[in-house]
Amino acid sequence: MTEIPKRQVTLDEVAERAGVSRSAASRVINNAPHVSKAKREAVRRAVLDLGYVPNATARALATQQVGAVVLAISSDNPQAFADPFFAEVVVGISAVLEETELELMLLLATSARGQTRLEQLLRTRQTDGVMLMSMHGDDPLAALADKAEVPVVFGGCPVTFEPRYYVDADNRGGARLATEHLVTLGRTRIATITGRMDEGAGTARYKGYQEALAVAGLDAGRVAHGDFSEAGGSRAMAELLAGHPDLDAVFVASDQMAIGALRVLKDAGRSVPDDVAIVGFNDVISARHTEPPLTTVRQPIQSLGREMARMLLGLIAGETPTPLILPTRLIKRSST
Amino acid sequence: MTEIPKRQVTLDEVAERAGVSRSAASRVINNAPHVSKAKREAVRRAVLDLGYVPNATARALATQQVGAVVLAISSDNPQAFADPFFAEVVVGISAVLEETELELMLLLATSARGQTRLEQLLRTRQTDGVMLMSMHGDDPLAALADKAEVPVVFGGCPVTFEPRYYVDADNRGGARLATEHLVTLGRTRIATITGRMDEGAGTARYKGYQEALAVAGLDAGRVAHGDFSEAGGSRAMAELLAGHPDLDAVFVASDQMAIGALRVLKDAGRSVPDDVAIVGFNDVISARHTEPPLTTVRQPIQSLGREMARMLLGLIAGETPTPLILPTRLIKRSST
DNA sequence: AAGAAAACTGGGAGCGCTTCCAGCGACCAT
DNA sequence: ATGGTCGCTGGAAGCGCTCCCAGTTTTCTT
Known part of the structure; x- marks a missing residue:
């Protein structure tokens, strides 16, 4: 100095x-x-x-420990990381890593090249651990990751299998909460717009919806599949309106899609929440600014990051953590 | 394999x-x-x-090149990175780095510890280059960074000095665009809500506002200072309403603040855009979903990231790039 | 066909650090 | 005194790779 x-x-x-x-x-x-x-x-x-x-490099070579962990987003969509969701996850991770000597590397494995890179990482201890968020259904890397010799914790649970170590939000519970809320409100013709069904969050939320309706003895047949995007939400809402014009509520598996749905509803002359009640999922910032403000399910995103990092640290330290499911809660606003 | x-x-x-x-x-x-x-x-x-x-580590030791660059966010606010802005910057950076052998490291230098880490990075070639986004005014690290022996490119221009290498959005030009638009609409009592005046973006946008009004021969005295946050926007709008009840338009230096301002305006019974026209800055996603949808200035955020990365690559390759100012453009929606 | 130039080849010395190990005194109990 | 423990100490062997260099082979001139 x-x-x-x-x-x-x-x-x-x-x-x-x-x-x-x-x-x-x-x-x-x-x-x-x-x-x-x-x-x-x-x-x-x-x-x-x-x-x-x-010199960190020399030290790494001598100790055989890299001194860095990676957050890998495996997705088929180059824009996936643009979702504000990840920014928050990173904040959480970073807060934990801060107390550590570990650096954070970011790998957006979206191209073939990135996927290869990720695969190498998984196979060849070039990192002390990886936090993997796999964003498409049949990701071969996810399966590989779960048996890699490098410590790996998953963020979110893939559809195809349950990893050894992961932290996830209680998607099913949240969806149930949302749907029950709709039931409590006296709605009886409750539809849903699902997310991508090749993602864990998509299927889990759908399952929660089905469960709640089963308990209430209501028909769970009004469903349209979206893809978590706003446009997808619009499309699905239109489809729902065409197929089930009698619906009086819809549980939408993401706020993004809910926003799209809201617009379609408005254009169709259905008033929210009077004609149809809407509840979303995620509680993104814009959910507060829709017309009307969106009732939604909040998941603790920063905690998700924090817990992933903590779990990874534990794994690196030789512990054997158990999967962690973070609670979600209903945020009531004016769309219901 | x-x-x-x-x-x-x-x-x-x-x-x-x-x-x-x-x-x-x-x-x-x-x-x-x-x-x-x-x-x-x-x-x-x-x-x-x-x-x-x-083995990347061994190679790094032998070649004296780390094979990684870092994106450092130097801020006094731990939540700074939660801004979706950065997620997009990262997407841009990542797209460029993808074609390279370089890894991306993320450093949220928000605590004392993180700041120390950043300082070390700057002093001791532990990285091949850094992209620095300095988010508070008198950041001593910013000055240090500009003369570090490690290649450094700035994202955004600090208030206190002009770095050798940086890429920034045309904040001043964008603000001028926005304000001129208001003038063209026939508004004559145009106020502004500024951002943090210790950030480059804050002062530049304010300057643009002043310039446009000077050209139009209009009074630029209706100003309130915000801090880029929604709450700050509300506060500033209230202040403006109290001090200059005659205003018929306001240029708000960020969408986030504009959202806050919108709410205050609504509560005060002023209709937008009839009574007062509003234009924001950034074009965040939620800007499309406000009531009414927000006219705003869009800056090419992913390009910002991309160009930062490209410039850094150039620097590493021994070139001497010149600062780059990215264009901004006006997105007209219903708030004006 | 002889000599020079060019292309190949592997040995070995690092890059800066950690860590094992043998050597040493100092110190204690016998 | 004598043998044994124990905390210090520095020499030296790596960690896995790059790259210089000197030696060998091949190829090309004239």
């Missing part, structure tokens, strides 16, 4: 300046035992004087 | 299997010249058979 050195200061220089061996210097850097107080202090001073910072 | 090796396959093993020296094997991996066709082929086969993947 005293001067800006042109060349990297090495441990040898520190050792020399402190008048000790490199081994000793290394020990005090990593505060390991077997160094006398005097030398320890001498090294400390040398470090400060020289502004020494250990 | 043939089998999952427990231990990392090394170059030596490849060399041995191919019956060549390690040097030769290295040459074919990095496809350098001076290897006979036969050996080259033998090595290729060995690589495939063994599923060899070079």
Whole structure:
């Protein structure tokens, strides 16, 4: 910190300046035992004087630990990460990693190239661990990841199998909550717009909807499939209106789709919530600003990130964590 | 790819299997010249058979190149990254880095710890380059970064100085566009809600507003300062309403704030756009879903990321790029 | 066909760090 | 005194790769 050195200061220089061996210097850097107080202090001073910072690469090579974990988004859609959802996940992860010596690497595995990269990561310990969010159904990498020798925790549960380690939001429970709310309101012809059915969140929310209606003894036959996008929501709503004009409520599996649905409803002259009540999922920021403001299910996104990171840390430390399901809760606004 | 090796396959093993020296094997991996066709082929086969993947750490140590660049967000607000803005920047960056051997590291330098980390990065070539988005006014790291020996490109221009290398959106031009639009509409008592005045975007947009009004010969005295947040926008709007009840339009320096302002206006019984016209900035997704939908200035966020990455690549390659200002454009919707 | 140039080849010295190990005094109990 | 423990200490061997260099082979001139 005293001067800006042109060349990297090495441990040898520190050792020399402190008048000790490199081994000793290394020990005090990593505060390991077997160094006398005097030398320890001498090294400390040398470090400060020289502004020494250990070379992470060399250390990684020697210890066989990379000092970095990666957040990988495996998706067939290059724009997937643009979803504000991930920004929040990252905030959560980052908060946990902050207390650690670990760096965070970001891998948007959306192209063939990115997928290859991810595969290498999974096969060849080039990272200390990976947090994987797999965004399409039959992702071969997801299966690979679950048996990789590298620690892997999943964010969200894939449809095809249940990974050993994952954290997810209680999608099914949230959907049930939302649907029950609609039932409580006295609605009886409750439809749903599902998300992508090749994603865990899509199927789980659909399941929750079905369960709630089964319990209430109501017909769960009014369904249209969307893809989590606004446009998909519009399309599905139109389809629903055409097929089941009698509907008086709809549980929409994402706010994004709900926004699309809202527009279609408005154009069709159905008033919300009087003619049809709408509840969404996620509680994105814009959900507060729709007309009318959207009743929705909130999931703790930052916590999701935080818990993923924590679980990964545990895995790296040799623990055997159990999957974690985070609670969701209903946020009531004016669309119901 | 043939089998999952427990231990990392090394170059030596490849060399041995191919019956060549390690040097030769290295040459074919990095496809350098001076290897006979036969050996080259033998090595290729060995690589495939063994599923060899070079150890990035070892390579980094030998070449003195890390193989990774970092995107650093320096901010006093831990939640800063939760802004969907960054998610899009990352998509842009990632798209460029994809064609490269470089990894992307993410550093949310929001705590003291993170700041230290960033400083080390800047001082000690632990990365091949950094893209820095500095989100608060008197950030000492920003100044340091601009003279660091590590390649650094700024995303957005700080208020206090103009970095050597940066890419920014044309905030001033966009603000002028927005304000001129209001003028064209025949509004004459045009107010503004500014962003944080310790951020480049905040001052530049304010400047654009002033310029447009100066050209039109209109009074630019109706101003309230916000902080880019929704709550700040509400507060500022209330202040404006109290101090300048005659206003008939307001240029708001962010959509987020505009949303807050909209609510206050509604509560005050002023109709938008009839009584007062509003234009925002950024064109976030929710801008389309406000009541009424928001006229706003769109900046090409993904391009911002893309160009930052490209500029950094240039810098790393030894070029001397010039700062880049990305165009903004007006998106007309119903709030004006 | 002889000599020079060009292409190949593998040995070996690092890159900066960790960590094992053998050597040493100091210190205690016998 | 004597043998044994124990905390320090620095030498040295890697971690897996790149790259210089000196030596060997091939190819091309004239």
